[in-house]
Amino acid sequence: MxxxxxxxxxxxxxxxxxxxxxxxxxxxxxxxxxxxxxxxxxxxxxxxxxxxxxxxxxxxxxxxxxxxxxxxxxxxxxxxxxxxxxxxxxxxxxxxxxxxxxxxxxxxxxxxxxxxxxxxxxxxxxxxxxxxxxxxxxxxxxxxxxxxxxxxxxxxxxxxxxxxxxxxxxxxxxxxxxxxxxxxxxxxxxxxxxxxxxxxxxxxxxxxxxxxxxxxxxxxYGETVHNRCPRRRDYDQGIFATDIGQKECLFRVGCKGPVTYADCPIRRWNDRFNWPIGCNTPCIGCTEPGYPDLMSPFTVHLPDIPFPGGTKVNTDSIGLGVLGLTSVAITGHIVTSLYKGRLQKNLLRSSVKSQHRPAIKKVKAFHQYRLKKNKNQE
Structure with a gap:
């Protein structure tokens, strides 16, 4: 046997x-x-x-x-x-x-x-x-x-x-x-x-x-989708798709592969023929705890990653030659943040802000108007 x-x-x-x-x-x-x-x-x-x-x-x-x-x-x-x-x-x-x-x-x-x-x-x-x-x-x-x-x-x-x-x-x-x-x-x-x-x-x-x-x-579920993705080379070289349907790395159009543990790249569906990224759509993190809320919106790019000490690494800089230990540190921080729920909260917070940004601007403008009016009355 x-x-x-x-x-x-x-x-x-x-x-x-x-x-x-x-x-x-x-x-x-x-x-x-x-x-x-x-x-x-x-x-x-x-x-x-x-x-x-x-x-x-x-x-x-x-x-x-x-x-x-x-x-x-x-x-x-x-x-x-x-x-x-x-x-x-x-x-x-x-x-x-x-x-x-x-x-x-x-x-x-x-x-x-x-x-x-x-x-x-x-x-x-x-x-x-x-x-x-x-x-x-x-x-x-x-x-x-x-x-x-x-x-x-x-x-x-x-x-x-x-x-x-x-x-x-x-x-x-x-x-x-x-x-x-x-x-x-x-x-x-x-x-x-x-x-x-x-x-x-x-x-x-x-x-x-x-x-x-x-x-x-x-x-x-031992490795991330990102680690085995056939478009990993594009990611490492900073070659990113700007819209869904394109054949470059889909990280900037919402792919959650870096924080999703599953062997989809080698497993695929329909007798090993295809999978979401093979169809030019981002991974939506469906195997992770907190899905779908903490991975939504599915087409929103990951936010900036906060490091200890108050510094931030902009995810747009990832893959532009800034690899080596920095890349390992970023990946490790993403994993740690996922386990502790920080990354999901950041994703959800950033997506909510992006959805309601026009309304937030109106509220801020209204408060500024009220403050100015109160000062004039005084």
Whole structure:
């Protein structure tokens, strides 16, 4: 069977699923048939979601869903895929919970809707007690006995668009309502199918993958989009696009690649054919905590970067030969600011100012007029 080292090499090459059929499926199928490996039972639930991650997962190119179901996992519950319904379907959940504690994986898609005790989001019906089950109750009930809890998509991971301002549903990520568990976050809007199935593969074959600070598997979220971007040379040479649709580096038209951790440049979509920057549009930071609010507006250039001591480095000077240690320091400061939330706050503050600059000017002019008038009256 494929070693973990070889598996990680496939990840680095961006070919996890592309080579899976040849390298993993046959020996894994033999091991399952011989009883040497037990397929991981999977319960997948959708809460406050647009179903985008299910659609992403359904579009796996190779292997097919049939290969995955046959060789890797025991997909026991997923309301899109289920053939059963009613009490028979609820019985599957009951059986999994009672007979397979600490063996099944709970996959959650969608934000946790907390408003009015979660009653704006019902995900199942309890036929034993004749009542609706909220997303929060379901995830807490099933999650506490799961072997692993995996949040797929930015809504499940961090709240995502569902938790965007003003957040009337009080949406949040899975980790916030399951503090007792270590949730594996496979973020993205939507998450790439490789990230989802690659994480499940690692769980099935090798156990929990190494996670970074925000609970994401390092094998997919270990580097920034910027580090692997094919337009990095343009950035280093100061060759920037002035508008969306151009083929130069998109940093000055809002690309959030320098502060976004994901392997999109090597992973791509639609059987490795394209991705946002390949379509000449900026990265919008959809894998990061605080998305979309803290990355909006998507086409606004990053603000000046404040350094300790009150000095500032204008981001327009980055890539104009000012590289070396300065570039490393800037990148490190961006990362630190992202972790502490400073960069997102600066982005949001600068975007709000740019949107309301005309109104701010009018208010300032009005106050100056009032001050001048008061002085004249005195």
């Amino acid at each position: 494929l070693s973990r080292r070889d598996f990680l090499k496939l990840v680095v090459k961006g070919a996890v699923l592309g080579n899976l059929s040849q390298l993993i499926s046959p020996p894994l199928a033999e091991a399952v048939s011989a009883g040497e490996v037990r397929k991981l039972p999977v319960i997948m639930i959708e809460t406050g979601t647009c179903t985008g991650d299910s659609i992403s997962l359904d579009n796996i190119w190779t292997p097919t869903f049939s290969d995955i179901f046959t060789n890797i996992v025991d997909w026991r519950y997923d309301w899109i895929m289920n053939q059963a319904q009613g009490d028979a379907l609820y019985g599957i959940l009951r059986e999994t919970y009672e007979k397979l504690p600490n063996e099944y994986i709970l996959i959650v898609q969608g934000a946790m809707v907390q408003r009015d005790e979660g009653n704006y989001n019902h995900v199942a019906y309890d036929y034993d007690n004749n009542k609706l089950i909220t997303g929060i109750d379901f995830v807490r009930h099933m999650g506490l006995k799961a072997k692993y809890v995996v949040a797929i998509g930015s809504c499940a991971a961090y709240g995502g668009p569902a938790a965007g301002y003003p957040n009337p549903s009080q949406a949040t990520g899975v980790q916030n309502i399951l503090p007792e568990r270590r949730v594996i976050n496979v973020s993205g809007c939507p998450a790439h199918p490789d990230w989802i199935m690659g994480t499940l593969l690692h769980l099935a074959l090798y156990g929990e993958p190494e996670l970074e600070k925000f609970g994401r598997p390092k094998l997919f």
